[in-house]
Amino acid sequence: MYKSQRVTVIIPCLNEEQGIEKVLRRMPEFVDQVIVVDNGSTDRTSDVARSLGAEVIREPVRGYGRSYKKGFSFATGDIIVTLDGDHSYPPDAISYLLEAFLHLEVDFLNASRFPVRDRRAMSFKHKIGNFILSLAMSLLYFRWVRDSQSGMWVFRRSILDEMRLEADGMAFSEEIKIEALKSRRIRFAEISILYSSRLGEIKLNPWRDGLYNLWFLVRKRLPRLGGG
Numbered sequence: 198m199y200k201s202q203r204v205t206v207i208i209p210c211l212n213e214e215q216g217i218e219k220v221l222r223r224m225p226e227f228v229d230q231v232i233v234v235d236n237g238s239t240d241r242t243s244d245v246a247r248s249l250g251a252e253v254i255r256e257p258v259r260g261y262g263r264s265y266k267k268g269f270s271f272a273t274g275d276i277i278v279t280l281d282g283d284h285s286y287p288p289d290a291i292s293y294l295l296e297a298f299l300h301l302e303v304d305f306l307n308a309s310r311f312p313v314r315d316r317r318a319m320s321f322k323h324k325i326g327n328f329i330l331s332l333a334m335s336l337l338y339f340r341w342v343r344d345s346q347s348g349m350w351v352f353r354r355s356i357l358d359e360m361r362l363e364a365d366g367m368a369f370s371e372e373i374k375i376e377a378l379k380s381r382r383i384r385f386a387e388i389s390i391l392y393s394s395r396l397g398e399i400k401l402n403p404w405r406d407g408l409y410n411l412w413f414l415v416r417k418r419l420p421r422l423g424g425g
């Protein structure tokens with residue numbers, strides 16, 4: 198419990214045995230439920246997660262978005278916090294994010310990785326790609342978003358009823374923010390966290406996922422451009 202709110206943390210994992218151990222060891226005491234969604238990892242991810250007290254849920258179909266949607270259906274907290282299992286997002290920032298979330302009285306808080314202070318955390322190519330995707334999202338949805346691709350969010354579980362979440366892959370990260378921005382009832386804010394270099398192997402394919410995510414942004418906007 199954090200200030201009488203039940204907190205669920207959800208972590209999607211695909212072969213993150215190193216990262217998930219560090220993430221779970223740094224998980225704050227006040228978190229009520231930790232869900233790790235495993236998608237057919239071939240390493241010890243599930244065993245490690247279970248031994249450190251997480252609820253491990255298996256999603257048979259691959260995909261970042263797919264595993265989040267599965268995880269949401271098992272969440273019981275009033276507030277959901279998400280992060281990667283690769284130890285690149287700081288679990289220590291959860292209390293700071295929750296404090297800001299409650300203080301700002303928002304329903305969706307995006308943790309921006311920018312400015313990146315750790316030089317090894319993100320390559321120049323990824324910085325450019327992220328900038329293009331965030332600029333595209335900001336222009337298409339008329340709202341300045343610094344980090345459209347961040348994987349760390351804090352939101353009220355109840356807002357999921359207002360969202361249409363369709364992406365099964367990496368585009369899920371931008372889709373959930375778009376759905377939050379589109380709804381008049383959902384108050385959105387963004388603050389910075391410290392992002393560091395990941396443990397283990399990257400699952401994102403920069404060209405394939407980057408271009409697809411750009412296309413996804415435009416496609417999701419198109420029917421609205423035509424129909425108003």
Ligand SMILES: Nc1nc2c(ncn2[C@@H]2O[C@H](COP(=O)(O)OP(=O)(O)O)[C@@H](O)[C@H]2O)c(=O)[nH]1
Nearest residue numbers: 209210211236259260261264281282399400401
């Ligand atoms: N369950 C599940 N997790 C995934 C899948 N793809 C990526 N992940 C996890 O999602 C998180 C984000 O992936 P990552 O490679 O770190 O991408 P990046 O942070 O955008 O560079 C990591 O915790 C991955 O293990 C998937 O298909 N299924």
Ligand SMILES: [Mg+2]
Nearest residue numbers: 281283285395
């Ligand atoms: Mg990551």
